[in-house]
Amino acid sequence: MSMYLQPSTREELISALGQLTDKSRIIAGGTDLMPDLRKKRPDVDIFLSLSAMEEMKEIRISDDTICIGAMATHDSIARNAEIKTWATALHHACSHVGSQQIRNRGTIGGSLANASPAGDMIPCVCLLGGTLLLLGADGAFRRIPAEDFTLGVSRTALHPGEVLFAIELPVRKDRSTAFVKLGSRKEVTIAQISIAISWDKGTRYQNPDGYLGAVDVTPVHLEEMPELIGQGPVDDAAKDRLAESLRDRIRGIRMNRKRPPKLKITEAERLYKERAVRSVVYDVFDLAETID
Ligand SMILES: Cc1cc2nc3c(=O)[nH]c(=O)nc-3n(C[C@H](O)[C@H](O)[C@H](O)COP(=O)(O)OP(=O)(O)OC[C@H]3O[C@@H](n4cnc5c(N)ncnc54)[C@H](O)[C@@H]3O)c2cc1C
Structure with missing residues (x-):
């Protein structure tokens, strides 16, 4: 029987990350994970759902930085007027992911963490000079350039027990x-x-x-x-x-x-x-x- 964790605050998330093992799975929108689980039927001890992490769904824009929570859906990014202006390539990519149903569920964090070579987010985030914010079970953030995040097919620089928390893009008005x-x-x-x-x-x-x-x-x-x-x-x-x-x-x-x-x-x-x-x-x- 698998355990299901659904933190809703950063403190609860950090505590949940501390319980993960190499048999645990993080779930965001589930559009990649669920078909994969059905196909491979792995023995999963803990499902850590990020669906109640409201902070991770936010898109915050300041004068010099766009901060996109890893749980922001493709639809919410595609509809954001400032992203359309300052990160147009990402707007184009999110607007054309799958169908409307996939855009409603699928998240930018899930796309990057899934590390599919065919993923539409990673070329855009690299082009836009993105930095990924990874949160560990010790509560500390690690920052990594987007270019260094994908290590291979379904392999990323995420350490065990780490979650992709947000993506930062510089606002390049030029x-x-x-x-x-x-x-x-x-x-x-x-x-x-x-x-x-x-x-x-x-x-x-x-x-x-x-x-x-x-x-x-x-x-x-x-x-x-x-x-x-x-x-x-x-x-x-x-x-x-x-x-x-x-x-x-x-x-x-x-x-x-x-x-x-x-x-x-x-x-x-x-x-x-x-x-x-x-x-x-x-x-x-x-x-x-x-x-x-
Ligand atoms: C019909 C269909 C059409 C699609 N079309 C496209 C397309 O046009 N373009 C495209 O790029 N993709 C497409 N996809 C792939 C998919 O929808 C996207 O990659 C989506 O963004 C995945 O996000 P998710 O939230 O559903 O991730 P999930 O399925 O929940 O997770 C994917 C993987 O990432 C891990 N994960 C998720 N979030 C985090 C996090 N924050 N930190 C650490 N690990 C995490 C999970 O453990 C899992 O291994 C399609 C998929 C389907 C089924």
Whole structure:
């Protein structure tokens, strides 16, 4: 028989974290966890539900920081006007997660902690320079850059007995951002490939930066963007140069490994991703044209 803990204050949460073992599971919205439990039927001693942690559902915005509680749902993030303005890529990503039902239940913390390579949150949070706040059973917070959080498929930097408490994003009033994904369907689709880009606000497209999602176990930083697309308007030739380079990069991710890649995909999926990258490059710049 499993025990069910449902803390509603930070003190209760810390006490609950102290009781967790390696057989325990944290539940947020349950959209990833419940199908996984049904499939694997693990022996779980404690379920720690975060559903009563109101503090973890808050989205707080100050002059220089957006603090998103790990229990904020995709829907609440998508509907937040300030996130739409200052973290537009995250707004795009949350607006297109699954169906409305999934957006109502699924949380940003659950998405990041689940560490699926196809997750839409992690490329955006990396692009936006996010920092993750992890709370331990000793009541202390640990801060970790988003880039260092995902260690592999379903593996994160969370220590046993730690919870992802909140995500902090710097308010960058000087940057604009956009995100698109391409999946096998138009709606309720898991990304086969995604891209998040940023540039200096009002310049289209000075100091471009970007991350590619769903092509490796962690998002791929596109350091080559400034060199490939330049510092001004992006024409089709520039998009093709970027797409071509990303295609080689996707191929290289798999061919340059000393050990076999942990992202298990078929040859057909690899070929699909190599070709699909051109579409997401064109789509993200089409979307960017609608943003200042
Ligand atoms: C039909 C369907 C469509 C989907 N579409 C998309 C999509 O388009 N894009 C996308 O990115 N994802 C998609 N998903 C995946 C999923 O909905 C999201 O990743 C969601 O955000 C997971 O959040 P959750 O709150 O439901 O997490 P849960 O299922 O509750 O938890 C997921 C994992 O994270 C752990 N966990 C949760 N919260 C915390 C925390 N705060 N601290 C530490 N560990 C924690 C849990 O123990 C579990 O291992 C889809 C899922 C379904 C079923």
